[in-house]
Amino acid sequence: MEIFMEYLKTFLIGGLFCLIGQLLIDFTKLTPARILVSYVVAGVIMGAIGWYEPITDFAGAGATVPLTGFGYLLSKGVKQAVMEKGLLGAFTGGLEASAGGITAAVIAGLIVALLFKRGDKTKQM
Amino acid sequence: MKLTEKEYSYLTKKISPDTKYYKTLPTAFIIGGLICCIGQAIGDLYKYLGINETDTGTLTSITLVFLSAFLTGAGIYGRIAKSAGAGTLVPITGFANAVVSPALEFKTEGYILGVGAKIFIIAGPVIVYGLAASVIYGVILYITQLF
């Protein structure tokens, strides 16, 4: 039961982040690229003022998987690095904390470019 | 009959159909929620294998990125995204899709100027402004700590 509740919270909060994104797509002129940028920046800000940590405590992956979680990770990394190294940390903390995800995306991009055939959307129709 | 831009904009809005939000909103919610649950399950698996909390988070992200990359290459991610919208855009899998898809697309222009140069053509702004925001936060944090 406890596990079920945990996953339900993940589902609801994660879904909510996506629902807000869809509302922005459907009812504003914001392009997907702008929405993603807003999400990351919002994540950094919410992380900075301490709002995001309670959400991750509550919803786990429901808060860390959406791109706001990426922003939160950046802010968390910077915070820790500034505490340890002072001003230098402002420049190193963000990338250090998010290195895994970014590097994985680049490497995955290279591997896919090497191994896969180019896509063709008309095939899906 | 000559219309002004304002009159024409009104006419266009009246005739252009709205998105089927009664369909897009629940689909985005459900698919997005499910992707987060998959992330949670992957994290639980790593925790079960005895990996510490910080590394679990990073490993979960990496796993999701590779999963999304594979689905992108196979043309499946795009197919899901057609109806899922923000449900596949907002999770980190959407970020991976935005990196992998130009890499694959611009392969025909070569590995340096095609794949290498265009890999961040869509996802670049996310990293640029994410980092910029985090540096601003870091500097503010540093200054406030001086007092």
Added chain:
Amino acid sequence: MSEYLNEGTIILTTEPSVYSYAAAGGKMEGDGPLGSCFDYISQESDFGESTWEKSESRLQQLAFSHALSKGGISEGELSFIFAGDLQNQCTGSAYGIRDTGIPFIGLYGACSTMAESLVLASIFVDNNAAEYCAALTSSHFCSAERQFRFPETYGGQRTPTAQWTVTGSGCAIVGKHNNPPYIKGVTIGKIVDLGIKDANNMGAAMAPAAYETIKSYLKVQKKTVNDFDLILTGDLGSVGSEILYELFRKDGVDISTVHNDCGLMIYDFEKQDVHAGGSGCGCSASVLCGHILERVKKGELKNVLFAATGALMSTTVVQQGESIPGISHAVHISCE
């Protein structure tokens, strides 16, 4: 001899003939309602080539060679080729016909290019400046998508007003007055821009241009909507067509009874998820050269006003916040 009347309208007194015509397309176009009208359908969008740009050139070659062989005309008999496509620098056309050795005039009129090339080919023939001319245009979904929008594998959602770029090419060979279909007159359109900035609503960007051009031709030639069996716009799609009806309705004219749109004809809206319809140079080109000209030749349609429409959009300038200029050229095609 061509005679200039007014408002961009020219009457072609010798009434040049369209000797032959052919259309080639991709799988989706073959699966559509006009699938059987194509002279060539490829089940693979790559047309056996390694890049999408080459695929589009190959597609254009296919339409061109089919048109020549159907008309029994050899490449050497052609005086000029007027060709265009959606790619930057008209790459699809230039590379498609680079091996022909025929004098080439490259055109860019976005999705209006089929009418633009047909207008010029007809005027050249009408004035004895050419024996035979080819009017040839194409578009390819994948080459257009990577230039104007997103990578093929990118997960994006299309808005309901978005149109689907047709993978298709059409070629018409124009020569001296002989058998129908005849080209009787043309209107070269002016640029009309009513401030639409949404690149996903091209129908709305182009509809006012179609309205102006059709209205000019009717006015200058002293004709009414009912003098035509068909007024065929290029690719306004469902949204642009509705807007066109509304614009004419404000003048007290009901155009909907004789109007159809290539973007509405080429796909099956029930089975194919193309939102507001087809678009691209290849849309009006393949519908005209695969379907309409044949019906005019057979006498099923007597008078057709073909008004292809183009959104002269640059992704760079749209990102700078500019609106999208529309254009439409009209060709009066008749069997009488």
